[in-house]
Amino acid sequence: MIGGTHIETTSPQFVRAMAAQLRSARGRRPVALLVRRSRGRFRRRDLRDAEAGLLPLDLDTVTALAATYGITVDGLLPSRRSRL
Numbered sequence: 001m002i003g004g005t006h007i008e009t010t011s012p013q014f015v016r017a018m019a020a021q022l023r024s025a026r027g028r029r030p031v032a033l034l035v036r037r038s039r040g041r042f043r044r045r046d047l048r049d050a051e052a053g054l055l056p057l058d059l060d061t062v063t064a065l066a067a068t069y070g071i072t073v074d075g076l077l078p079s080r081r082s083r084l
Contacts, residue, residue, distance in 0.1 A: 009057040018062070019053035025069040026051070038068040 008014060026034065031044050038047075041064050049055040050065055066073045 009059060009062055012053075015053045015057060018057070018065075019051055021071065021075065022047075022065060022069055023051045025071045025075075034068055037070075038064070042068060 031047050034047050035042060035044050042050075046055060047068075055061070063073055066075070
């Protein structure tokens, strides 16, 4: 449960939506900057896999990725109109 909302973090729809949000949040910044910002939590390959929708997700990983990319967890949640 994220922010009082039940989200299946392993669903393909959520993983794809999150990957797109991460790519958008990074923009043109180098991945190396985010690796440093993660303080050892993620390697370059982990972040690239997250942006490609290949990194296995759980609530802790979603929260850590949001902090690393400087976005809120709410920013990763689907809109209420969507059924992710």
